[in-house]
Amino acid sequence: MKRLNLLYFTLISAVVLFLSCSKDIVGRTDNIPALTPSNIDLNAGTWKTILLKRPDTFVVTAPAATNSPAYIAELNEIKGAQQNISSAQKDIIKYWSAGAVLRWNEIMRELVAKYNLPPYQNPDGTYPGPNANNPFAYPQFPFSNPPYAARAFAYISAAQYDALVAAWYYKKLYNRGAPYTVDSSIKALVPKTVLPSYPSTDAVVAGVTAEMMKLLFPTEIAFIQQKLEEEEEYRILSGAEVRSDIVAGEALGRQVAAVFVARAKTDRAGAAAGSPQIWSNLATNTSALGQVAWISLEFPKRPPMLPLFGNVKAFLFDSLTVIALRPGPPPSTSSDDFHQENEAAYAQIKNPTREQNRIVQYWADGIGTYTPPGHWNAIAAEDFIKQNYSEVRWARNMALLNMVEMDAAIVCWNTKFYYFNPRPTQMIPLVKTLTGIPNFPSYISGHSTFSESAATILSHIIPGHASKYEAMSNEAAMSRFISGIHTKLDCDKGLEVGRNVGNYAVQRAMTDGAE
Amino acid sequence: MNQNIIHQIGRPFLLIFFLFIFSHARAQTDLDGIMMNKNQLCNGLMYNYSSWNYYWEGTLKRNNQNLGMVSSQSVMYGANYGVTGRLNVMVSAPYVWTKSTAGTLHSSRGVQDISLFVKWKPVLYSSGKNKISLIVVGGFSTPVTNYQIDYLPLTLGLGSTNLTSRAMAEFQHRRFTISGSATYIWRSNVKIDRTSYYDTQMHLTNDVKMPDASQYQLRTGYRGRYLLAEALVTNWTTLGGFDITRNNMPFPSNRMNMTTMGASIKYTLKQDTHLSLLGGVNYTIAGRNVGQATGFNAGVFYAFYLNKTSEMNAKKLKTK
Secondary structure (H helix, E strand, O other): OHHHHHHHHHHHHHHHHHHHOOOOOOOOOOOOOOOOOOOOOOOHHHOOOOOOOOOOOOOOOOOOOOOOHHHHHHHHHHHHHHHOOOHHHHHHHHHHOOOHHHHHHHHHHHHHHHHOOOOOOOOOOOOOOOOOOOOOOOOOOOOOOHHHHHHHHHHHHHHHHHHHHHHHHHHHHHOOOOHHHHOOOOOOOOOOOOOOOOOOHHHHHHHHHHHHHHHHOHHHHHHHHHHHHHHHHHHHHOOOOOHHHHHHHHHHHHHHHHHHHHHHHOOOHHHOOOOHHHHHHHHHHHHHOOOOOOOOOOOOOOOOOOOOHHHOOOOOOOHHHHHHHOOOOOOOOOOHHHHHHHHHHHHHHOOOOHHHHHHHHHHHOOOOOOHHHHHHHHHHHHHHHHHOOOHHHHHHHHHHHHHHHHHHHHHHHHHHHHHOOOOHHHHOOOOOEOOOOOOOOOOOOHHHHHHHHHHHHHHHHOHHHHHHHHHHHHHHHHHHHHOOOOOHHHHHHHHHHHHHHHHHHHHHHHHOOOO | OHHHHHHHHHHHHOOEOOOOOOHHHOOOHHHOOOOOOOOEEEEEEEEEEEEEOEEEEOOEEEEOOOOOOEEEEEEEEEEEEEEEOOEEEEEEEEEEEEEEOOOOEOOEEEEOEEEEEEEEEEEEEEEOOEEEEEEEEEEEEEEOOOOOOOOOOOOOOOOOOEEEEEEEEEEEEOOEEEEEEEEEEEEOOEEOOOOOEEOOOEEOOOEEOOOEEEEEEEEEEEEOOOEEEEEEEEEEEEEOOEOOOOOOOOOOOEOOEEEEEEEEEEEEOOOOOOEEEEEEEEEEEEEEOOEOOEEEEEEEEEEEEOOHHHHHHHHHHHHO
């Protein structure tokens, strides 16, 4: 009986111990400290903008003097707000003080993941497409697949950068200090800075992003507006900025966004989905060259993903350069070389190891995720956090990364639909894949192109991590071969093209005035 | 005789059992009211097969031409030992194979979770031809191998370490039995291979919060000296979790619910009472974020006493 009692006691203790463990999960950036730039980059107003002709293209009027009644009233607003800060407000301060560019990048990744869902077929086996003019109807707009996501990240990041360069220009010009430097009774609930507060950094980022989101994620306007208001409240609560800093910042952000929206509307992305005629021409043109044409491996057969995305206007080079960056053809689909590439893919997937599966899943970034460009944003952001950049440098580095990802998508898609090359599974149906098979041609690997172009610019930005980024890029590329999605040649060529695209961003980085 | 019954039941259904192989779907032992005698060890192998063509995406029932039929098979070793006639300890572990008939997704195979259950019958009241017993069960299960969790619907299992607590009441009148049980399953969080995921929001971690689950079962049937035959209804409800969104992939922390109906039999050979044959069928009648699985299982178990005295005592009891 004693033995039994001991058994029960042990069992009950185990249960109690288990139940007492909290199951709450903690994100990697949930508890990071407030951003404390090691350099405020006061002269960033002179950095080279992307679309803005000049940093003062949009006029920001001179702010009220800090001894004016209007300004004093604004200080009183802060003092009132600071009297009873709730725990929810403290959470908002903690969240946003990690950095505006970081948090909006995370929000953006969240939306990409949420909308990265391929539409379900119609009863007749055709597929409906998302419609930007009727975004709430199924399938909701957008389908944020990798090219769409790459472009969305690029526009947001580039627009944030231009808006912050403009903001920095005016900050230095007007040199109005933060409220706590004017009135010592105002508490600074964020790290103090000597960076002038007019116009508000956070409101510039929130304004430009919210405006861009209307175009890119039109069903999320209310959510975005709520985030914007939360962020602006945080600036007041934390004593970092007065109301007029925020109003001016948000207005400037929205004006800069309009320039990027205008470009986005004419960058040919709207036509990237093609048409039934274009889809069938791709196949007939490839067959006419004596090559096996790619076919969709989905049931029912789905039209290829954004076949004309390769014609979209790039950020870092012109359309002739896109063609110049396109690699030569893969081996003929009837050649021994091609056969061997596919046989190697088949041999690879026969007995995958657990470690190979881990690598595949780590880099899969398939449906319902923030895509490979989003993954590289996450990698970059988590490294940037440790670098203590100013917000404007955060934006600049994110813009370089995301412009290169979009341009990598353009060159990669241009190549994919130029050669319209079949995947290993099409050539050898026994090639089962360790993750979902993408619905577009094989040559060249998108993951490889995205990863190597990202690794190239990130290695330039943080040279100390170059070998890490290179190893990650190689692993990402090889994950597609390991998974049976690509031949090794697809991956190797993708890396090569990615490096070439990446170098355009490096060139820009070396001449934009920030280094 | 029993073979025939297995075939008769098995053929028309050729069905299933579980869907996304849950650890609760193992043998009958931890869910029924049958106890091993003191020092008696029953062990054997159980084969399970289950498949589905339709599944519930949230509450929407659909098929998927890119999966076709999803099936899983397993061979499970199980052992049940009587510490006393009222306290049994059970252990089991299955080797699982999964595959789909359409689409390109690779099959999986490997050892899934090991389970340990302790079954205790603290109350046994008997009056004339009627018997009432109360049974409590405590269980623990955990993955034996580091299998891929985030590979639904072809994963081997959901990867959580589970603690199970169950209360069961059984009434027996002559050969007729009826019992009901209620179970709470505490499930640990799981770690997936990717560094972020979206459920109803973005999570920048590989740590997935697994909702707990409850399970209710009713079973009734005939309990003879050699033949046991029961019909059962089981409901599994995940206490939390989220629905698969339109045309999205399933995820380990989905709100997976299901109600299944089934039948099981156990036949002990007259010629050699050490040996018994088990069989069962199962059909999912309702679900959410799970496949509508049908399945069957069949097994052979061998029971013996680890100790001569106990065997003699048991025989004396039987002859009385």
